Amino acid sequence: MIRKKNHIVLVGDANQISGIVTLEDILEELVGDIEDEYDSVPNYIYSYGTAWIMGGGVLMDKVASAVGLNWSEKYNQSTVPTLGEWCTEILGHPPKGGEIIEGDNLRVMPRKFRRKKLAEAVVSIAGDAHRRRTQV
Template sequence: MSDDKPTSRNPGKKTLLERLGDAFTGEPKDREELLTIIQDAHGNDILDDDSLRIITGAMNVSDLHVRDIMIPRSQMVSLEHDESIKDWTAKIVASGHSRFPVIGENPDEVLGVLLAKDMLSLSLSNDFNEAEMQKQVRNIIRKVTFVPESKRVNVLLRDFRQNRNHLAIVVDEYRGISGLVTIEDVLEEIVGEIEDEHDDETVSNIASNGAGAFIVQALTPIVDFNAHFATDFSDEEFDTIGGIVMHKFGRVPKRDDTIQIGDLQVRVTTADNRRVRAFEVSLQS
């Protein structure tokens, strides 16, 4: 009789690490070959859907610039320096955001960033009147970080981590305000959409930009888009207006790409190399 102890491991079955090692046998020569290996690993059930999305998302981030993922200026929720504390509180509560740029007399002048928790702590710990409260709030406004539109997203993520920042103001080549970007925007490019308790159906997918046009989220259901713009797009092939617009372009359009669809002029306002997020839609007479 053999003294060898039986092993619980099936010698014909490889561990996950061994299967990954087999998948990556042979060093890839370029990025395309690496992506092919990763996709093959997914096809062979070595990587699940979530893992594939995270790996490819992390790789794609190095190709993106801040302009590709930023929240455009027209969609920023800002606090005006000369508004009352009551007005600020109303904006904070309505938006559900945690950080807000504070704008000075010039629309391109950002004085700093207000954290909602700082204002809440101040209001709970003190019994100031309105005038005194406004003075105190100005003292808790934090320093703002500015980044150019052309900055690479992977570098921005490294800076966010090193400097412990969560929000930066995006500026164009003339130092004008283009929008803002948060660490959540970067992470969503890697892991997909991150929803919280404020990301619900009550948030409008179609909002006026104050200049006669509308900012439309790409995920707006076609039925809602038709109801707002009196159009009759079919929802048999696509569920969202983003699907129709991308079909009309015949490709993934870039920021500021414009197309005429019937009586509507559609300009891409937010996009990356994988998808479109928002459009500016105006009616052409």
């Protein structure tokens, strides 16, 4: 890989591709996780009709503030998870495409992933709380 300056190798068995190994993958196996620009998840919030498009890195206190929920007693400053971490906590596993996550009066529909982490989701108020809010 180094001599030919290739950074990606297709690993296969019997002329079939079974995976991709990058130079970063090899280095991370040797020295541990390498943080780079692709490892962080976005933390933006945009209004989207009656919902919001949010990055997976948005802290849940910011999510609550954006959607108008009061979670001041739910999270103290040292334990505020990100939207992606919250989804993982609710599901018991990292979210996947097509899953809908509901909890704490929120409904989260994942839209984009980056390296198996939630990068973007559509967030709305779940169930009756949503109906009450739109009727006001």
